[in-house]
Structures are given as structure tokens and as C-alpha cells.
Amino acid sequence: MPRKLIAGNWKMNGLRSDGHALARDLALRFSTEKEPAFDMLICPPAQLLDSIGQVIAGSGVALGAQDCHRETKGAFTGDLSAAMLADIGCRFVIVGHSERRQYHNEIDLMVAEKAAAAHSAGLIAVICIGETEAERDAGEALTVCARQIAGSVPDGATAANTVIAYEPVWAIGTGRTPTVRDVMEMHAHIRAELSRKVPDADDVRILYGGSVKGSNAGELLTLPNVDGGLVGGASLQAEDFWTIAKASE
Numbered sequence: 001m002p003r004k005l006i007a008g009n010w011k012m013n014g015l016r017s018d019g020h021a022l023a024r025d026l027a028l029r030f031s032t033e034k035e036p037a038f039d040m041l042i043c044p045p046a047q048l049l050d051s052i053g054q055v056i057a058g059s060g061v062a063l064g065a066q067d068c069h070r071e072t073k074g075a076f077t078g079d080l081s082a083a084m085l086a087d088i089g090c091r092f093v094i095v096g097h098s099e100r101r102q103y104h105n106e107i108d109l110m111v112a113e114k115a116a117a118a119h120s121a122g123l124i125a126v127i128c129i130g131e132t133e134a135e136r137d138a139g140e141a142l143t144v145c146a147r148q149i150a151g152s153v154p155d156g157a158t159a160a161n162t163v164i165a166y167e168p169v170w171a172i173g174t175g176r177t178p179t180v181r182d183v184m185e186m187h188a189h190i191r192a193e194l195s196r197k198v199p200d201a202d203d204v205r206i207l208y209g210g211s212v213k214g215s216n217a218g219e220l221l222t223l224p225n226v227d228g229g230l231v232g233g234a235s236l237q238a239e240d241f242w243t244i245a246k247a248s249e
């Protein structure tokens with residue numbers, strides 16, 4: 001079984017003062033934990049990546065970005081390439097988050113290109129997929145996620161360079177979560193679909209995301225085929241995030 005990955009997606013939250021304090025707190029907890037049974041990743045907003053990389057250096061907490069461009073450099077105002085992120089110490093980058101798909105019109109092909117760019121730069125791509133509420137209500141959740149895997153996971157993806165995050169759109173920031181049965185069904189389905197594209201699909205970490213908090217983490221993050229969590233709101237307080245990580249053990 002792959003080692004659990006507990007990832008915090010800070011989204012557009014964090015100034016230097018609170019961002020550094022949060023990172024410092026987590027770095028201290030993680031580095032003083034005796035043999036943690038999970039890996040920990042934080043994905044702060046871009047302006048904090050470099051300085052937070054220094055705050056968490058040597059702690060074992062990994063650094064990730066929330067997006068990257070598909071090209072390595074060039075005339076793309078406002079964008080950051082995967083090579084730039086690797087250059088400042090990122091090991092991971094989230095691609096295809098539903099908020100990017102929704103607000104920046106990212107489609108599967110673009111997500112696959114970004115993931116491939118991440119791989120070329122030596123980064124681990126955290127590829128996000130997940131159905132909308134209308135798609136689930138229409139009984140299309142499994143089909144939608146299969147299509148997103150087929151379209152968003154690039155050639156060359158392996159368990160070493162790719163993590164999948166299943167985040168049902170309707171569960172993000174809403175306090176609602178799928179049932180345990182639905183999560184188990186979806187994660188098994190994702191693993192089966194991955195095996196069509198990825199040679200070592202059994203070892204790919206498949207994270208659950210969407211309204212994960214301390215009170216439901218033990219139930220959701222210990223299910224079969226759930227190899228960790230991608231946490232939004234509850235990753236912004238060290239105590240909350242740490243409670244989630246410990247509950248996943």
C-alpha cells in the first residue's frame with residue numbers, strides 16, 4: 001500500500017505573517033513526530049513558495065504549488081512554469097483543480113499538458129478530477145471521472161511522478177461529503193481506470209478531497225484505495241490539519 005499523503009491546498013489564502021507561522025508550526029510538529037505514518041505536503045499561494053520553502057527546509061514537510069504553465073518559459077504574463085517551481089524547491093504541483101477548470105476554463109487536454117510539464121521539470125503532479133453535483137445526480141459520476149483520467153493523465157505518468165486527487169466539486173467548501181460507500185466505489189474505479197494508462201497503477205496515491213475535517217478524516221482517509229487527502233479550508237489551521245493527518249494513520 002502506498003504511504004499516505006496529507007496535502008494542504010491553501011488556495012488564495014495567506015500573507016507572510018500567518019503563512020509563515022502556519023508553515024513553521026507544521027514543520028515543527030512533523031519533524032518532531034516519531035516515525036510519522038504519512039507524508040505531509042503544503043501548497044501555499046505562489047508569492048509565499050520561496051520563503052516558506054526556507055521555513056520548512058529540513059523538516060520533511062514537502063512544498064507544492066497550486067498550478068503551473070505547460071511551457072518552460074516565454075511570453076506568458078502572470079504565469080509560472082514547472083521549471084521555475086522546481087527551481088525554488090517545490091516537489092509537487094497541483095494541476096486541474098476544479099477551481100482552475102471552472103474559473104480559468106481549463107480542459108482535460110490542458111491539464112494533461114501541465115502534468116507533463118511538471119514531469120519534465122522533475123515535479124510530482126497532483127492531478128485533480130471530480131464530478132459536479134448535476135453529473136452525480138444524473139448517475140454520471142463514474143463516467144465523468146473515467147473521462148477526466150483518460151484526458152488529464154499524460155503519457156509517462158507513473159506512481160513516482162503522479163498523484164490523483166478525487167474531489168467531487170459539490171463537496172468542496174460545502175461541508176458535504178460523499179458516503180463512505182460512494183468514496184470506496186469511486187476510488188476503486190479510479191484505480192481500475194488508471195491501470196489502463198499507468199504501468200504501476202496499484203502504487204499511485206489516490207487522495208480524497210472535499211470538506212475533509214478532523215471529525216470525518218478518520219472515516220474517509222482510512223478507506224481502501226484512499227491514500228491520503230487534499231484538504232482546503234481545514235489546512236489553514238495547524239491544529240486542524242494535524243488532527244486530519246493523525247486521523248489518517
Ligand code: 13P
Pocket residue numbers: 009097167171172173174175209210211212230231232233234
Ligand atoms: P475544502 O477542504 O475547503 O472543501 O477544499 C477542498 C479542496 O478543494 C482542496 O483542493
